[in-house]
Structure formats: structure tokens, C-alpha cells
Amino acid sequence: MKITAADVIVTSPSRNFVTLKITTDEGITGLGDATLNGRELAVATYLKEHLAPLLLNRDPHNIEDTWQFLYRSSYWRRGPVTMAAIAAVDMALWDIKGKVAGLPVYQLLGGASRTGLRTYGHASGRDLPELFDSIREHLEEGYKSIRIQTSVPGIKSLYGVAAQAQSSGERYDYEPAGRGDLPTEEDWDTRAYLRHVPTVFEAVRNEFGPEIPLLHDGHHRMTPIQAAKLGKSLEPYDLYWLEDCTPAENQDALRLVRQHTTTPLAIGEVFNTVYDFQTLIREQLIDYVRAASTHFGGISPLKKVMDYAALYQIRSGFHGPTDVSPVGLAAQSHVGLAIHNFGIQEYMEHSEATNSVFEQSLNFADGYLHPGDKPGLGVELNEEAAARFEYQRAYLPYNRLADGTVHDW
Ligand code: CS2
Numbered sequence: 001m002k003i004t005a006a007d008v009i010v011t012s013p014s015r016n017f018v019t020l021k022i023t024t025d026e027g028i029t030g031l032g033d034a035t036l037n038g039r040e041l042a043v044a045t046y047l048k049e050h051l052a053p054l055l056l057n058r059d060p061h062n063i064e065d066t067w068q069f070l071y072r073s074s075y076w077r078r079g080p081v082t083m084a085a086i087a088a089v090d091m092a093l094w095d096i097k098g099k100v101a102g103l104p105v106y107q108l109l110g111g112a113s114r115t116g117l118r119t120y121g122h123a124s125g126r127d128l129p130e131l132f133d134s135i136r137e138h139l140e141e142g143y144k145s146i147r148i149q150t151s152v153p154g155i156k157s158l159y160g161v162a163a164q165a166q167s168s169g170e171r172y173d174y175e176p177a178g179r180g181d182l183p184t185e186e187d188w189d190t191r192a193y194l195r196h197v198p199t200v201f202e203a204v205r206n207e208f209g210p211e212i213p214l215l216h217d218g219h220h221r222m223t224p225i226q227a228a229k230l231g232k233s234l235e236p237y238d239l240y241w242l243e244d245c246t247p248a249e250n251q252d253a254l255r256l257v258r259q260h261t262t263t264p265l266a267i268g269e270v271f272n273t274v275y276d277f278q279t280l281i282r283e284q285l286i287d288y289v290r291a292a293s294t295h296f297g298g299i300s301p302l303k304k305v306m307d308y309a310a311l312y313q314i315r316s317g318f319h320g321p322t323d324v325s326p327v328g329l330a331a332q333s334h335v336g337l338a339i340h341n342f343g344i345q346e347y348m349e350h351s352e353a354t355n356s357v358f359e360q361s362l363n364f365a366d367g368y369l370h371p372g373d374k375p376g377l378g379v380e381l382n383e384e385a386a387a388r389f390e391y392q393r394a395y396l397p398y399n400r401l402a403d404g405t406v407h408d409w
């Protein structure tokens with residue numbers, strides 16, 4: 001079997017997506033997600049200009065060799081653009097292998113270790129009544145675990161509150177990358193945030209009880225000691241996890257957080273290789289691996305990092321926002337179904353417009369997600385529909401502090 005074409009499809013239904021389509025001489029095609037939110041065209045160009053020529057005439061069955069070839073032959077190795085491009089190739093080759101075998105990819109990864117993936121949804125609100133309504137909405141939709149994000153008095157606009165208007169007019173969580181020529185500047189005040197968040201979780205526990213697994217995303221905005229303070233102050237509310245509590249390029253920072261709090265920690269959505277996790281896993285500084293197949297080099301390395309994490313009783317919490325396309329979500333759902341150390345799957349339903357482009361067989365019922373049993377990944381791309389949605393430049397917002405210092409968003 002030979003690869004005869006590697007085409008890059010950029011489309012923008014509710015937001016920009018980059019998809020790789022690999023075609024073989026037997027007419028079987030495979031899809032891979034290469035969407036890097038806010039930097040999409042960098043990956044599209046990397047694929048078109050640098051990887052596509054290397055793929056032609058290769059045997060699509062040789063997934064591991066192709067992965068190692070693309071990683072090592074670049075010389076410059078990892079990084080978000082490179083690893084999103086390699087991820088798309090890896091996913092597409094697993095898709096092809098599944099179609100040839102007549103099996104869904106999870107069967108090729110060892111079969112199902114569970115009947116479905118327990119998910120969590122994104123509840124949010126500008127105030128407690130709006131937040132409570134959002135939590136009720138998500139419980140009615142079947143979610144059994146809920147992420148809580150709210151506005152903070154004194155901060156005009158911040159990450160993760162769906163009701164906040166977006167420059168694109170889209171729902172905030174469909175388009176965290178606001179369409180426009182320049183990124184949106186938002187404001188931030190860590191002390192106001194640290195004062196407010198514990199009061200929100202106290203109110204949520206009083207209203208909804210102690211059972212529901214609650215999650216919160218710190219979104220990289222705290223220093224280690226501030227993260228430690230928040231983790232400690234949230235202990236009475238028994239969180240399922242506190243995510244991205246502090247930027248983790250310096251993995252040692254998590255030692256300080258770990259010393260001060262038993263609140264479980266989840267990190268890794270901005271990581272792109274296992275090396276980013278190495279200290280965090282080996283020293284058990286985290287409890288959940290937040291990688292996404294799309295940002296982490298694909299299905300192959302995602303399975304490897306989870307096998308490494310299993311030695312330390314660390315579980316998965318794969319990153320599944322709407323800027324991971326239905327192809328990327330399907331890919332990591334196949335991994336999540338197969339591994340033993342699955343924890344929870346983030347699931348934000350894609351918009352109707354996105355689902356008109358990506359015909360997916362993901363099934364969400366009673367709070368559980370299943371990738372379906374179609375051969376391969378189970379997602380097909382409607383290229384006619386994709387062509388109707390032109391790429392539009394979009395940027396993720398960024399923060400500045402009151403004194404004008406730029407800060408993590
Ligand atoms: C967030 C993401 O879902 C999450 O946990 O951190 O929505 C993140 O903001 C986006 O993926 C950025 O593109």
C-alpha cells in the first residue's frame with residue numbers, strides 16, 4: 001500500500017480547523033487533526049510545504065517508523081507546530097489502518113477497557129444565579145462531572161465564561177480565539193481571583209451537595225505559591241481536579257504546590273511531548289495527564305505517555321475543547337477507551353456548523369462518550385461543506401495586569 005496524496009483542508013465553521021487527509025493507492029483515506037488555536041496556518045504550511053512531500057510513496061501501515069522519521073528528520077524535534085503536524089499524520093495513518101482492518105482504532109489499541117468515557121462539561125456564569133443555571137443545564141444534558149468557571153468581581157472579562165460576548169459574536173467557548181486582525185486584551189487580578197473562587201465553590205457545594213465531581217481550570221495564571229494557596233483553600237470543596245494551576249514549563253514548580261495541598265492536579269494541554277511530563281509523572285506531582293492527541297504528536301505518543309503514567313497511578317484527563325476538532329476528539333477517545341488508567345474526558349459539544357463539516361460517529365449519552373465502532377476513527381470530512389467556510393484569522397485573548405504587565409490568559 002502506498003500514500004499517493006496528503007492534502008491539507010483549512011475550514012472555519014464556528015472556528016478555524018486544519019485537517020490532513022491522506023489518500024492511498026487503494027483509495028482508502030485517513031484524517032488527522034492539525035488545529036493549533038490561534039496559529040492554524042503555521043501548521044497548515046508545515047504540513048503542506050515540509051511533511052506532505054515526505055509522505056508520498058510511503059507505506060501508510062508503518063505508523064511508528066513514519067512518526068520517528070518525521071520527528072527525527074526535522075532535526076529541530078518538538079514544539080507545538082511540529083507536533084500538531086506530526087499528530088495529524090499519526091492520526092490519519094491509524095484511521096487508514098483501522099479501515100483496512102475493518103476495526104475501530106480502539107480495537108487496534110487493545111480493545112475496550114470500559115463501556116464509555118465519563119465526561120465533564122463546562123458550566124460557567126457571570127454571577128452565581130447564571131452559574132447555577134449553567135450547572136443545572138449541564139446536569140440535565142447528562143454530564144456527571146462539571147467544570148466551574150466564573151467571572152470575578154473587579155475583572156472585566158476572563159477565560160471560560162461562556163455568556164461573555166465574543167468579538168466574533170460566537171458563544172465564548174466555541175471561539176475562545178476571537179476572530180479579528182489582533183488579539184483581544186483582557187484584564188487580570190490574581191488576588192481578586194484567589195479571594196473569589198473559594199466562595200464560588202462553597203456556594204456550589206451548598207446548592208448542589210458534596211457528591212458531584214467539580215473541576216476548575218486555573219489556566220496558567222498563578223505563581224506556584226498562589227496555586228498552592230488556591231489548592232489549599234479549595235480542599236473543603238473536594239475538587240476532582242484543579243487544572244493548569246501554574247505554568248509548568250518549570251516542572252519543579254509543582255513540587256511547591258504539591259507540598260501545600262491535596263487538591264488533585266491536572267496539567268498538560270499545552271505540552272507536546274512526553275518530556276514535558278517526565279518530572280511531573282516520575283515524582284507524582286500531578287494526578288491527571290491533560291494532553292490532547294492533536295497537540296501531542298497523535299495517538300501513538302498519547303498511548304505511550306499514558307502507559308508511562310500508569311506506573312505512577314496517574315490517569316488521563318485528555319483535553320477536549322471545541323478547538324480540538326471532531327477528528328482529534330475521536331482520536332483521543334479511542335485511546336481513552338482502550339487504556340486502563342483512564343480518568344475523565346473533557347467534552348464540549350461542537351457547533352452545528354462544525355458538525356456539518358465533520359460527520360462524526362461520536363456518541364454522547366448520559367454523560368458518557370463513545371467513539372463508535374466504525375472502522376478507523378469514525379469521522380468523515382464533508383469537503384464541500386468545508387469549502388463553504390473560509391479561514392478567518394483569529395487570536396486567543398491575552399491578559400494585562402493593572403500596571404500594564406502582560407500576563408497569562
Ligand atoms: C481550556 C481550553 O478546555 C480547557 O481546559 O484550557 O479551552 C483552552 O483555553 C483552549 O484550548 C485554548 O485554545
Ligand code: MG
Nearest residue numbers: 217243244269
Ligand atoms: Mg484548560
